[in-house]
Amino acid sequence: MIDLLRLHVVWDHRSAEGERIAERISRHFDGIGMERDGVAHRVPVRFASTPWGEGSTMPRPVDLARARHNIVILLQDEEMFERRHAWNEWVSELRDRIAKRGGQDLYVxxxxPTGEPPLDQDATDRVQYQRRKKWSGLADHEARDQRLLLLLLICIREHLRKLAGKTNREPIFVSHAKADGDESARAIVDFINSTKDGLPLETFYDATELMPGEDYRERFESEIGRGTLLAIVSDVYDSRPWCVFELTQAKRRRRPIVLVDIGGRRTSRTFPYGANVPRVRVRPVPSDAGWIEPLLVEAMSEGLRCDLFEQQANEASPADTLVLPRPPELFDIIHRDRLPGRIVYPDPPLGDIEADLVLRALAAASPATRMMTLGEIT
Known part of the structure; x- marks a missing residue:
């Protein structure tokens, strides 16, 4: 069985910190994005650290043949630097094998953290290292882990987008109500765009980013259609027509969506189609941006889950198929002028109550359309 994507974490076996971070990466990718009934999308993670055999100090070579795309994550530190000559040879051989696979894999x-220089061959080849020494000002291990996960997720998604021929970066569209969500939305946008943090992400915030004379509805539709929607769900969010437009437009375009619950008192009426997506509860602290990075990790994780599922489902399905990155709902059935012969969505299958409602709608709108999970066709 060939995996679509596999991660390999490489570190010197003497490094306790390298082992800790590798385990943290593994736990995160063991279930990314939306979880339903205890089932989440799993990306296999393999470790390369333990010496291969008697008298060896180096791990077994990474097996690149077991996945279509491999992401090799090097955790350099002072222990690796002590054996830099052996590690330089090991990594150079690995990079040669990656190069021979024609750009399918990525070296990250x-x-x-203590500032040792890159491995010699990487330095000669001008390979950019993420400078973890700059993270010393972050609050604790968890903050540094979140930074690493965020950058790793961004790298993976950008790599897969380029392989698919998509050259533009995917923006984070921060949907919010001006009345009580603007401060939180602005904090997120400012954090992403801060030169101090240097996150390779783009944002779209509101109409102030438009040029005079531009069709704002058309621009909003365009940005939402290529982005990840981060919806700041405040007390009045569901009652604002433009917020409802942005959320439903993201659903129409089958984009990744994460709801950020910052509600303070009560919501007089929730938007009926503002569900069926991940929701994260946060309490923004104006003087502390520590709540933002875990939120971005959630958004990028859900985005990667959608990316991987859609690629797998499109490859496994005939042409006349609607691929939904989320479980089907009435919204998906009713708003379309025509439904294809098949609807495919992530496992597990819908529960009886949800399935009954959707099947009734299908029977009325498109009786010939069949609905199934990816697991049922592969």
Missing amino acids: PFGS
Whole structure:
């Protein structure tokens, strides 16, 4: 069985910190994005650290043949630097094999937290290392882990987008109500665009980013159609027509969506189609941006889950198929002028109550359309 995507974490076996981070990466990718009934999308993670055999200090070579796309994550530190000559040879051989696979794989090196220079061949080839020494000002291990996960997720999604021929970066569309969500939305946008943090993400915030004379509805539709929607769900969010437009437009375009619940008191009426997506509860602190990075990790994780599912489902399905990155709902059935012969969505199958409602709608709108999970056709 060939995996679509596999991660390999590489570190020196003497490094307790390298092992800790590798385990943290593994736990995160063991279930990314939306979870339903205890089932989440799993990306296999393999470790390369333990010496291969008697008298060896180096791990077994990474097996690149077991996945279509491999992401090799190097955790450089002072222990690796002590054996830099052996590691330089090991990594150079690995990079040669990656190059021979024609750009399908990605090498992601994270530099030493204590500032040791990159491995010699990487330095000669001008391979950029993520400078973890700059993270010393972050609050604690968890904050540094969140930074690493966020950058790793961004790298993976950008790599897969380029392989699919998509050259533009995917923006984070921050949907919010001006009345009580603007401060939180602005904090997220400012954090992403801060030169201090240097996150390789784009944002779309509101109409102030438009040029005079531009069709704002058309621009909003365009940005939502290529982006990940981060909806700041405040007390009045569901009652604002433009917020409802942005959320439903993201659903129409089958984009990744994460709801950010910052509600303070009560919502007089929730939008009926503002569900069926991940929701994260946060309490923004104006003086502390520590709540933002875990939120971005959630958004990028849901985005990667959607990316991987859609690729797998499109490859496994005939042409006349609607691929939904979320379980089907009435919204998906009713708003379309025509439904294809098949609807495919992520496992597990819908529960009886949800399935009954959707099947009744299908029977009325498109009786010939069949609904199934990806697991049922592969």
